[in-house]
Amino acid sequence: MIPIALTVAGSDSGGGxxxxxxxxxxxxxxxxxxxxITALTAQNTLGVQGVFPVExxxxxRQIDSVFEDLxxxxxxxxxxxxAAIIEAVADALRHWRPRLVVLDPVMVAxxxxxxxxxxxxxxxxxxxxxxxxxxxxxxxxxxxxLGEAPVAERxxxxxxxxxxxxxxxxxxxxxxxxxxxxxxxxxxxxxxELVWLEGRRVPTRHTHGxxxxxxxxxxxxxxxGRPLPxxxxxxxxxxxxxxxxxxxxxxxxxxxxxxxxxxxxxxVDGPAAASRPETRx
Numbered sequence: 001m002i003p004i005a006l007t008v009a010g011s012d013s014g015g016g017x018x019x020x021x022x023x024x025x026x027x028x029x030x031x032x033x034x035x036x037i038t039a040l041t042a043q044n045t046l047g048v049q050g051v052f053p054v055e056x057x058x059x060x061r062q063i064d065s066v067f068e069d070l071x072x073x074x075x076x077x078x079x080x081x082x083a084a085i086i087e088a089v090a091d092a093l094r095h096w097r098p099r100l101v102v103l104d105p106v107m108v109a110x111x112x113x114x115x116x117x118x119x120x121x122x123x124x125x126x127x128x129x130x131x132x133x134x135x136x137x138x139x140x141x142x143x144x145x146l147g148e149a150p151v152a153e154r155x156x157x158x159x160x161x162x163x164x165x166x167x168x169x170x171x172x173x174x175x176x177x178x179x180x181x182x183x184x185x186x187x188x189x190x191x192x193e194l195v196w197l198e199g200r201r202v203p204t205r206h207t208h209g210x211x212x213x214x215x216x217x218x219x220x221x222x223x224x225g226r227p228l229p230x231x232x233x234x235x236x237x238x239x240x241x242x243x244x245x246x247x248x249x250x251x252x253x254x255x256x257x258x259x260x261x262x263x264x265x266x267x268v269d270g271p272a273a274a275s276r277p278e279t280r281x
Contacts, residue, residue, distance in 0.1 A: 003031045003223035006066050006098075007216060008059070008089055009078030009106075010039035010051075016257030017043075017209035022076055024260035025216035029238070031223050034070060036062035038089075039081045045208060045252025053081045056088035063092040072098055073223035076216050077132075079106040083123040090127040100222050103132035103169075104215035105141045121145070130168030134228060136215045137164070138175040150178065154185055161189040173218070173232055175211070177201075188232050195229055197236050206246035206256035213258055214239050238263075 007022035026033030042050035075098045143150040161172045172189040186197040217235035245262035
């Protein structure tokens with residue numbers, strides 16, 4: 001039977017992040033994806049033009065429908081938007097008790113647009129974080145969860161991860177992509193063990209959906225049976241490939257998406273692309 005992962009997140013009309021990125025990631029990594037949509041967004045590679053939250057009771061109805069029929073091996077949670085939606089998702093998790101929950105605490109879009117209401121940060125911290133198997137914040141998101149200023153040095157990351165773990169989550173993947181310099185080290189606090197996931201910064205501006213895709217890759221690989229440290233390591237390597245191939249896509253005029261199918265599709269600038277008829281807006 002194919003592994004199944006559920007994403008609970010917002011819809012990105014531009015296709016680069018949110019539900020769309022999650023389902024692409026699941027498919028690219030050999031997992032059947034299903035979804036519960038928390039918000040509709042009008043957005044593209046240039047920014048977010050509008051957000052329309054889904055009624056919390058209907059978010060819960062979507063989650064219940066999936067669990068009532070499908071064998072869910074992992075849950076990935078992304079953009080939630082409001083305290084009421086966070087409460088609905090938390091109630092659903094307590095009811096269904098999935099074996100693995102990857103929580104990406106989405107608060108700000110890549111272009112700087114706010115995606116989580118201030119009133120919802122406390123609900124996220126107190127109601128949802130303790131129900132997660134692992135959370136995957138970047139440094140600004142970690143600071144928002146802890147109510148402190150973001151750190152700017154690698155040596156400060158272990159203490160930040162420990163304070164996040166103190167919120168009640170057993171595992172923390174603290175992403176270091178906001179650190180200055182050519183390196184992008186991530187730190188996994190797995191129970192009581194610190195594991196550094198090293199990486200070099202990929203030279204591309206097309207980074208839309210990186211956080212969504214990494215969390216979804218972890219969920220997908222864990223759904224396939226990988227232990228959490230191995231899932232995090234393999235997900236980071238896969239995302240580096242997706243970033244390295246992102247320039248080949250040529251999607252949009254702003255911050256474009258990563259290439260989720262970089263391992264599966266032929267180069268889009270190859271002979272097949274040249275033979276396609278030109279399209280005009």
